[in-house]
């Protein structure tokens with residue numbers, strides 16, 4: 001792993017063990033992303049991250065990253081908004097990683113042992129609340145995005161969305177979650193990393209479970225990934241590719257969401273201009289089918305600030321993955337005193353805070 005400026009790390013996270021755990025956390029997310037693009041046990045069409053190639057560009061610490069046109073085209077900023085590979089006719093997973101090798105690395109990550117320093121942890125939380133403030137800004141709400149706001153997109157920075165009455169009414173009044181509301185949270189990706197892990201029960205026992213990108217939770221996988229889902233993110237490119245942008249039949253998409261029963265659906269509607277219409281249509285679909293599932297949109301400023309935060313710590317990635325964004329939010333929304341519980345079951349059963 002490459003960290004640009006070690007002294008910056010020390011300022012924010014004086015305690016080395018705490019730093020280490022976040023390095024591990026980040027590595028795990030990266031690992032997930034690699035698997036996402038490599039061999040997978042879910043349908044290929046479900047694989048794409050919403051950030052059009054939701055993987056880490058120059059991440060060379062753990063594995064070899066092969067040529068990805070969306071990544072390689074480098075500094076041209078338009079490449080950031082390019083559709084995933086399948087839009088370009090390919091559709092093949094681009095990154096191929098030896099699974100056995102990944103598994104070994106993953107195991108070594110699991111060895112990561114540490115003790116929580118509560119004062120350090122609280123300090124870290126207050127740093128996060130100053131930079132990012134998930135309890136107020138994770139989603140667009142009527143409070144943080146009043147009627148008439150000219151909302152800036154995260155990546156199409158010249159693009160602006162005028163918040164009109166119609167979309168304003170779709171927003172929740174305020175953030176539905178507050179600081180340290182949940183004791184134990186889980187952020188579960190949709191890579192194959194949990195295969196045969198038997199983590200299902202542990203994930204189900206969490207108070208709050210985030211899942212990335214419509215992962216399968218059918219009976220076949222229950223033992224490994226559990227079923228409990230409180231928030232599920234959806235990648236608009238999946239809606240575009242598999243569900244015809246919801247311009248045709250909507251029931252197939254509705255059925256997919258129904259699998260997650262009471263889960264709220266979270267979309268990056270204001271990530272780039274292409275995402276907006278399809279994301280808003282998800283709300284219409286759920287309303288039409290009289291679903292009780294809530295629809296939320298990431299606040300673009302939150303995404304910007306979280307990315308900026310991690311980049312300032314020297315994380316060398318072109319984009320911050322959805323998994324890392326959710327994990328960052330979980331750090332604020334979950335338990336104040338993590339020493340008393342496991343507070344993040346992070347993608348695997350391996351990495352956990354607390355309980356030592």
Ligand SMILES: *[C@@H]1O[C@H](CO)[C@@H](O)[C@H](O)[C@H]1NC(C)=O
Pocket residue numbers: 057058074075317318
């Ligand atoms: C990634 O590496 C390539 C070649 O080493 C370089 O041209 C490019 O600017 C790098 N991108 C980032 C985001 O660091």
Ligand SMILES: *[C@@H]1O[C@H](CO)[C@@H](O)[C@H](O)[C@H]1NC(C)=O
Pocket residue numbers: 062063064
């Ligand atoms: C990465 O690629 C280089 C050259 O292609 C190879 O020598 C090296 O062993 C690879 N590393 C891993 C971890 O696969």
Ligand SMILES: *[C@@H]1O[C@H](CO)[C@@H](O)[C@H](O)[C@H]1NC(C)=O
Pocket residue numbers: 014015117118119120
């Ligand atoms: C926790 O971190 C603080 C501040 O860095 C330090 O003064 C304290 O000794 C640490 N406590 C333990 C138990 O390591």
Ligand SMILES: *[C@@H]1O[C@H](CO)[C@@H](O)[C@H](O)[C@H]1NC(C)=O
Pocket residue numbers: 130131132133137301302305
């Ligand atoms: C994001 O960062 C900017 C600049 O550091 C700050 O003014 C703003 O309040 C932050 N936004 C949130 C949602 O915390």
Ligand SMILES: *[C@@H]1O[C@H](CO)[C@@H](O)[C@H](O)[C@H]1NC(C)=O
Pocket residue numbers: 228260261262
């Ligand atoms: C969904 O909510 C209903 C009523 O609150 C509850 O009975 C049911 O168990 C929930 N389903 C899941 C999967 O949590």
